[in-house]
Amino acid sequence: MATLRLQVVPVLQDNYSYILDDGKGAFVVDPPESAPLVSVLRSGGLVVRGILLTHRHGDHVAGVVSLLREADVVDGVVVYGPGEDGEIEGVTARVVGGDSIDVLGVEAGVVAVPGHTRGHIAYDLAAESLLFCGDCLFSLGCGRVFEGTFEHMWQSIVRLRALGDDRRLCCGHEYTLVNGAFALRHDGGNGALRGWVQEAETLRGRGLPTVPVVMGDERLRNPFLRADDVALQRVLGMEGASAVEVFTFLRQARDRW
Numbered sequence: 001m002a003t004l005r006l007q008v009v010p011v012l013q014d015n016y017s018y019i020l021d022d023g024k025g026a027f028v029v030d031p032p033e034s035a036p037l038v039s040v041l042r043s044g045g046l047v048v049r050g051i052l053l054t055h056r057h058g059d060h061v062a063g064v065v066s067l068l069r070e071a072d073v074v075d076g077v078v079v080y081g082p083g084e085d086g087e088i089e090g091v092t093a094r095v096v097g098g099d100s101i102d103v104l105g106v107e108a109g110v111v112a113v114p115g116h117t118r119g120h121i122a123y124d125l126a127a128e129s130l131l132f133c134g135d136c137l138f139s140l141g142c143g144r145v146f147e148g149t150f151e152h153m154w155q156s157i158v159r160l161r162a163l164g165d166d167r168r169l170c171c172g173h174e175y176t177l178v179n180g181a182f183a184l185r186h187d188g189g190n191g192a193l194r195g196w197v198q199e200a201e202t203l204r205g206r207g208l209p210t211v212p213v214v215m216g217d218e219r220l221r222n223p224f225l226r227a228d229d230v231a232l233q234r235v236l237g238m239e240g241a242s243a244v245e246v247f248t249f250l251r252q253a254r255d256r257w
C-alpha cells in the first residue's frame with residue numbers, strides 16, 4: 001500500500017519534477033529550477049531530505065544548488081545522482097544500477113538505463129508502484145539516443161518493462177500528444193492508443209499533466225515498448241525482424257519526424 005504522496009510539478013517549458021512526501025519530509029526528483037518546487041514545499045510545510053537525479057542534463061539538475069540554498073525547506077539533504085554520468089554539481093551520493101537507497105522509509109532500487117546518456121538511471125519504488133524514469137521512457141515514446149546504441153536503449157526499456165505492469169511511470173517531460181501523433185501514424189488501428197490520445201488531449205486542454213502513466217497501459221499503446229510485439233511488427237511490415245531492428249526503425253523515424 002502506498003504511504004507516500006506524489007506531486008507532479010511542471011517546470012521550465014515542458015519538464016516535470018516530482019515531490020514525494022510523508023507529510024513532513026520530502027524527496028525531490030530532477031529539479032531544473034527551484035522556484036516552482038519551493039512554493040509547493042512551503043505551502044505544504046515540507047522539508048526536503050533528499051534529491052534524486054536521473055541523468056546529468058541541465059533540464060533535470062540545474063536547480064539543485066539553488067534549492068539547497070533555501071534554508072527553510074531543506075534539512076540534511078542527500079543528493080543522489082548517477083555514478084557513471086559525469087560530474088553533476090551538488091551530488092553527494094553517486095549510485096549505479098543494482099544499488100538500493102532509502103526514500104522516506106521506502107526502499108528504492110536504482111536501475112541502469114543507458115542510451116539517452118551513458119549513465120542514465122531510474123529509481124524504482126516497488127512498494128509504491130512508482131518508477132522515476134527521467135528521459136528514458138515517456139508516455140507513447142522514449143528518449144532520444146544521444147549516447148550508447150539503439151540496442152542499449154532497447155535493453156534499458158526492456159529492463160523497465162520487466163519491473164511490472166503496476167508501475168506508475170514518472171517521466172521527465174510532457175511529450176504525450178506529440179508522441180501520440182507519431183504513434184498514430186504508424187499504429188493508427190490501435191484502439192488503446194487512440195483512446196489514450198483522446199483522453200490526453202482532454203487533460204492537456206484543461207492544463208493538466210498526462211503523467212504518471214501506468215506501465216500495463218503503456219505496454220498496449222507505446223510503440224517503443226512493443227518492438228518485440230508480433231502484432232506491431234505486422235502493422236509495420238517488419239515481420240521476422242528482431243526487436244532491436246524494429247526499435248531502431250521507430251526511433252530513427254521519430255528523430256526525423
Ligand SMILES: [Zn+2]
Pocket residue numbers: 055057116135
Ligand atoms: Zn535528458
